[in-house]
Amino acid sequence: MWYQQFKDYLRSTQLVTDEDCAFFEPYLKPKTYKAKELFVKEGSISHEIGFINKGAFRTYYIIDGKEINTCFFFENDFVVDYDSMLAQTPSKYYIEAIEDSEVMLFSATVLRDAYNKSHNWERFGRLMAEQTYRMSTERVESFLFMNGEERYLQLLEKQPTLFERVPLYHIASYLGIERETLSRLRRKIAQG
Amino acid sequence: MWYQQFKDYLRSTQLVTDEDCAFFEPYLKPKTYKAKELFVKEGSISHEIGFINKGAFRTYYIIDGKEINTCFFFENDFVVDYDSMLAQTPSKYYIEAIEDSEVMLFSATVLRDAYNKSHNWERFGRLMAEQTYRMSTERVESFLFMNGEERYLQLLEKQPTLFERVPLYHIASYLGIERETLSRLRRKIAQG
DNA sequence: CTACGATTGTGATGTTTGTCAATTTTATTG
DNA sequence: CAATAAAATTGACAAACATCACAATCGTAG
Numbered sequence: 001m002w003y004q005q006f007k008d009y010l011r012s013t014q015l016v017t018d019e020d021c022a023f024f025e026p027y028l029k030p031k032t033y034k035a036k037e038l039f040v041k042e043g044s045i046s047h048e049i050g051f052i053n054k055g056a057f058r059t060y061y062i063i064d065g066k067e068i069n070t071c072f073f074f075e076n077d078f079v080v081d082y083d084s085m086l087a088q089t090p091s092k093y094y095i096e097a098i099e100d101s102e103v104m105l106f107s108a109t110v111l112r113d114a115y116n117k118s119h120n121w122e123r124f125g126r127l128m129a130e131q132t133y134r135m136s137t138e139r140v141e142s143f144l145f146m147n148g149e150e151r152y153l154q155l156l157e158k159q160p161t162l163f164e165r166v167p168l169y170h171i172a173s174y175l176g177i178e179r180e181t182l183s184r185l186r187r188k189i190a191q192g
Numbered sequence: 193m194w195y196q197q198f199k200d201y202l203r204s205t206q207l208v209t210d211e212d213c214a215f216f217e218p219y220l221k222p223k224t225y226k227a228k229e230l231f232v233k234e235g236s237i238s239h240e241i242g243f244i245n246k247g248a249f250r251t252y253y254i255i256d257g258k259e260i261n262t263c264f265f266f267e268n269d270f271v272v273d274y275d276s277m278l279a280q281t282p283s284k285y286y287i288e289a290i291e292d293s294e295v296m297l298f299s300a301t302v303l304r305d306a307y308n309k310s311h312n313w314e315r316f317g318r319l320m321a322e323q324t325y326r327m328s329t330e331r332v333e334s335f336l337f338m339n340g341e342e343r344y345l346q347l348l349e350k351q352p353t354l355f356e357r358v359p360l361y362h363i364a365s366y367l368g369i370e371r372e373t374l375s376r377l378r379r380k381i382a383q384g
Numbered sequence: 385c386t387a388c389g390a391t392t393g394t395g396a397t398g399t400t401t402g403t404c405a406a407t408t409t410t411a412t413t414g
Numbered sequence: 415c416a417a418t419a420a421a422a423t424t425g426a427c428a429a430a431c432a433t434c435a436c437a438a439t440c441g442t443a444g
Contacts, residue, residue: 063337070332083326083329122314122318123314126321132325134275136325136329136332137275139332140262140331144368148400183424184401184423187423187424339430360392369431372392372432375393378392
């Protein structure tokens with residue numbers, strides 16, 4: 001059952017009790033997305049968060065007619081435009097399913113209620129924010145301290161599964177380089 | 193009085209009560225830093241957070257013998273290696289006073305206690321984390337979507353005071369470019 | 385005021401990466 | 415399996431940026 005996976009994930013964090021979980025249950029809505037279907041459209045305000053049971057999503061931005069990927073989400077991740085959700089401002093991004101996917105949806109309002117009613121959920125929210133912050137700073141540092149090749153090698157090491165599920169031209173823009181450049185890097189690295 | 197400025201700041205957030213503030217008061221330690229004095233040394237674990245009453249700090253990293261600035265802190269900011277503090281891992285950075293400064297110090301342990309004891313403080317921590325997260329993603333985006341010139345112009349618009357208090361060669365590395373490149377950009381922009 | 389160090393600017397040159405156009409390889413569908 | 419679309423590669427060239435060496439300017443202690 002779909003509920004089960006979400007509950008298992010929450011339990012594994014050891015941050016919330018079964019009681020805390022029960023608060024959420026009535027507000028959870030399962031939903032499926034076909035590959036290429038949009039989860040968030042640029043310009044919209046994100047009211048919903050999805051816990052991914054199965055599948056994958058990408059967040060991208062369009063600039064000069066070119067798509068730039070900023071984020072990938074997979075099983076047991078929360079798919080959301082966190083920025084838009086937090087500030088309740090229009091999203092700058094599109095979020096698109098890149099595989100047929102199954103998610104548990106819940107609204108930002110319910111989450112905020114949970115934060116208000118339960119210290120545990122508030123802590124959960126803090127730790128989530130701190131964790132995403134750390135991922136984000138790592139990314140900033142990768143741009144400050146490394147060149148494209150080093151960023152590629154680091155990503156390859158840290159998230160090898162990414163390369164099995166996402167085409168290289170999506171990864172290139174995530175690394176902040178052109179697909180041609182990534183292709184050349186890979187040849188250079190393969191040749192030694 | 194130094195306490196007062198910190199309390200005024202906390203009140204202005206409207207997130208914590210006077211009672212919540214009182215919890216902190218016994219643990220606050222005023223401290224001054226001379227310009228060029230270190231607040232955090234690379235390799236150390238950050239146990240302390242400072243609220244800046246007056247002055248300025250910079251966070252930098254040394255790579256290939258070259259300093260790269262990643263962060264600047266000013267009045268009413270918290271100066272801290274947030275990453276090292278959260279994860280309790282050795283800092284990758286140096287944090288240095290760039291002006292004679294006055295800060296209110298408190299320990300990460302006290303903060304964690306506050307998080308545990310008070311839902312209000314926990315919420316405060318969540319919102320801080322969310323805010324720093326948003327600043328961090330903005331920075332990632334600036335690297336993905338913009339070139340050096342655009343990053344410079346954006347920074348000039350968003351943080352004009354930075355340019356009054358920090359030399360350009362520190363700003364250059366913050367922007368991810370060389371000081372010479374920044375100098376040339378400025379000439380080009382000045383000439384139209 | 386002078387001298388020194390800190391900061392900023394400039395020129396010449398090389399490297400890295402982007403851009404455009406085309407081609408090859410790989411996957412998908414009828 | 416053939417046809418077609420999607421993804422990855424390649425070459426030629428241009429633009430952005432780094433590097434090295436040095437010159438100019440600014441600010442401040444003596």
